Amino acid sequence: MHIPDLAPLSLLRFEAAIVDLDGTMVDTLGDFVVALNRMLAELALPPITAEAIGQMIGKGSEHLIRSVLAHVRCGETPDAALFDAAWARYQHHYLAINGQHASIYAGVAEGLAALRARGLRLACLTNKPTAFARPLLAIKGLDVHFEHLFGGEAFERKKPDPLPLLKTCEALGSAPARTLMIGDSSNDAQAARAAGCPVVLVSYGYNHGQPVSEVDADGYVDSLADLARMLGPG
Structure with missing residues (x-):
């Protein structure tokens, strides 16, 4: 998949990132x-x-x-x-x-570590129930990267409604315009657009069976490690 120039995003001083789970970090x-x-x-x-x-x-x-x-x-x-x-x-x-038939996508652990090293505060925001998401992150060793985890029942509405993103920004203490949404589907992109968050989608996720390149987003990447490298130093 063609990876667009993310230079405009690299110029933003991101304070935090919100990361989806299924199809973005773990193939479940x-x-x-x-x-x-x-x-x-x-x-x-x-x-x-x-x-x-x-x-x-x-x-x-x-x-x-x-x-x-x-x-x-x-x-x-x-x-x-x-x-x-x-x-x-x-x-x-x-x-x-839970987690026995799932695998972490290539570059996820490396990418999350690089984003944290860049000074970003991280939260996982998923429509998956918290009772499923929390042990999955722990089993895969990804829980150490996140300050917050919010599952599908955490707020009154789920993505693609913007409410979960806005509430997660509040928890992170970051402005939506300085909080990058990282996901794999139109759900993530629509929620981010409505919340005022920049959004980047991975090329390998689910997206309801539709090409992710057709979704309105600020960029598309083949791995979270690629994203961290393209954003450059903090």
Whole structure:
């Protein structure tokens, strides 16, 4: 993927960065495939492919469960009883295998360390439930880089609403215009634009199955290490 000139961003005196989790730091598709298909099997429903799941990731676990149930039931919207049963079994299975079928993307640890060395304060902001996100970051050794972690239930609304970014900026003590959003999807970009944060997207994430280059962002990078290098010294 072509990496644009990020020189304009390098001129900004960033105070902090907000980093998405799934599809940005960790490839969690394998975890989703295992947990969701174990859930479906218990509900006597047909399995779902990794390709289909990859297009549903990013809008929170509740949305994911509803989308998966509708997909395997030929578009039929699940009722409350089915959703509640699925949600309970999904949580059980996801927590049991959290991180076992997931891998850190190349350059993530290096990039986060470089951003911190540049003087940026870091927060992880994800639509994933905190109960899933916190142990995942710890298992992968990424928790040491972040001052704050906010999951999908931390605020009244999730990305792409700007509220989570604005609240995270408050927690970091940084102005939105001096806080870089780093993500992998239109959810991250839309939230950042509405919050007034510059935004850079990675080229390798999920983005609901759509090309990330079609999303309005300030830049696209092939790794967080590349981003740190292109921003230059603090």
